[in-house]
Amino acid sequence: MDQLARRLGVPDAVVIGLGSMLGAGVFVVFAPAAAAAGGTGLLIAVAVAGFVAYCNATSSARLAARYPESGGSYVYGRERLNPFAGFLAGWGFVVGKTASCAAMALTIGAYLWPGQARVVAVLAVLAVTAVNLRGIGKTAAATRVLVVLVLAVLALVAVTGAGHVRLDRLAGSDSVGRGVLTAAGLLFFAFAGYARVATLGEEVRDPRRTIPRAIPLALGIVLAIYLTLAFVTVGVLGADRLAASAAPLADVVSAAGLPGLAWVVRAGATIAVTGVLLSLLAGVGRTTLAMARRHDLPGPLAAVHPRHRVPHRAELAVAAVVIVVVALADVRGAIGFSSVTVLVYYAITNAAALTLGRDRERRLPVQSLAVAGLIGCVLLAVSLPLTNVLAGFGVLALGAAWYALRPARH
Known part of the structure; x- marks a missing residue:
């Protein structure tokens, strides 16, 4: 069997994790999350989504160290639960993250050239x-450059806006407590990139050391x-x-009295989302590889x-599907749909981690x-908008039906 090359150390793995997360939440998800939960609710939702992501990261790190190969929870579900659980995780990841790729590509188009967003x-x-x-070495190098530029732009926004913060605006909504879980489910879309390190497990040097360090570090920074x-x-x-x-961070700069810097923020948004798309396509391609190796997807892949x-x-097959989705879908629907299926993916991750038993060398209650993490993923998934929930679980059901009805394979 062909093997991928192990070229990534801890810094490269952290950079890929940062490149996968930075962008989606900051430039795309904050506005709908605020609409669902209000000002104070948004801050609570970020913390909730971060906590669920940390739980998932802990489970992902333990499993990835045990099974350092491409595929992530597709492999973990098969090895620790059963082949169907692994298939459902892999199917949810590939379908959901393909929608995420389309959402990110459409966001790039909207920032660069709104009139021709789909072409861009x-x-x-x-x-x-x-x-x-x-x-993958080229992917890590390109992502490193993007992350540095994005961090500079985000620092500019934070420093520019800090002097104009008014605490009374944090409570400017009556929806706190009603939409926090919905907002957290949407914001989880922004955190999910940390597991890109796990899906690249076959290309990481010394995975038992690198993966458990890189995932929590990248998540904590984000x-x-x-x-x-x-x-x-x-x-x-x-x-x-x-x-x-439509462009919250650019509006922050304008509201702070520096509208001339808005173009810098827009450029930063484009760079950030390009970084997300770069590592996201790599992760989906490698899960597709793992599923094809076990004939859950066509063998030539x-x-x-x-x-x-x-x-x-x-990689080419995933790119072709993303282009089709770009031609047919919109950004908001793609984000909600992706969140549902990816939360199911991580629910399976946590269920698989429960079979590992306790880690004697760790003091944390893993x-x-x-x-x-398992309970949190389920709660956030069912708290998303109803149309997204129905679409997400509908596609998962279609995948399950195909798995059950397909001809027996050797």
Whole structure:
């Protein structure tokens, strides 16, 4: 069987995790989350989503160290639960993250050229796929540059807006307590990139050491950034204005009296989302590779390029599907749909982690975190908008039906 090359250390793995998370939450999800939960509710929702993500990260790290190969929870579900659980996790990840890729591509188009957003989105998918096909080393290097630029832009927004924060704006809504779980479910979309390190497990050096360090570190950095920016954004704009904003961070800069810097923020948004799309396509391609290796997807998708050591057929197939979704879908629907299916994916991750037993070398109550993560994923999934819940579980049911009715395989 063809194997991928192990080239990533802790810094590269953390960078890929940061590149996967930074962008979606800051530039896309804050506005609908504020509409659901209000100002104070948004801050609570960020903390809730971060806690559920931390539980999932702990489970993912334990499992990825035990099974350091491509596929993430598709592999964990098969090995620790049963083949169907693994298939459902893999199906949910591939379908949900394909929708995420389309949402990110459409966001790039909306920021760069609103009048031709879909055309720009298709070009972005083609460009990112070309980078990924050159090898995971190229992906990590490109993501490192993007992360540095994005952090600079986010720091600019935070520093610019900090002097204009008004605490009374944090309570500018009566929906606190009603929509916090809905907002947390939407915001989870922004945190889910931490597991990209686990899906790249076959390309990480010394996975038992690298993965457990890289995942919590990347998640902790992003949680601190999200809380800071959520506080500044709500404090400057207020919940109602934030909920109606199409470009919240650019509006923060304008509200602070520096509208000339709005173009810098828009450029930063484009860079951030490109970083998300870069690593997201890589992760989906590798889960597709793992499923094809076990014939849960067509066998030809399991091919690994002889020179660049990447799953080139899987990458190209995923890119083709993303382009089709870009032509048909809208950003908000793609985000909600993705959140439902990916939360199911992580519910299976936590269920698989529960079978590992206690880690004698760790003092943290890892079993309790797995239980909390499992319950949290289910609660957030069913708290999302009804149309997203029905669509997400409907597609999962279709996958389950195909799994049950397909011809027996050897």
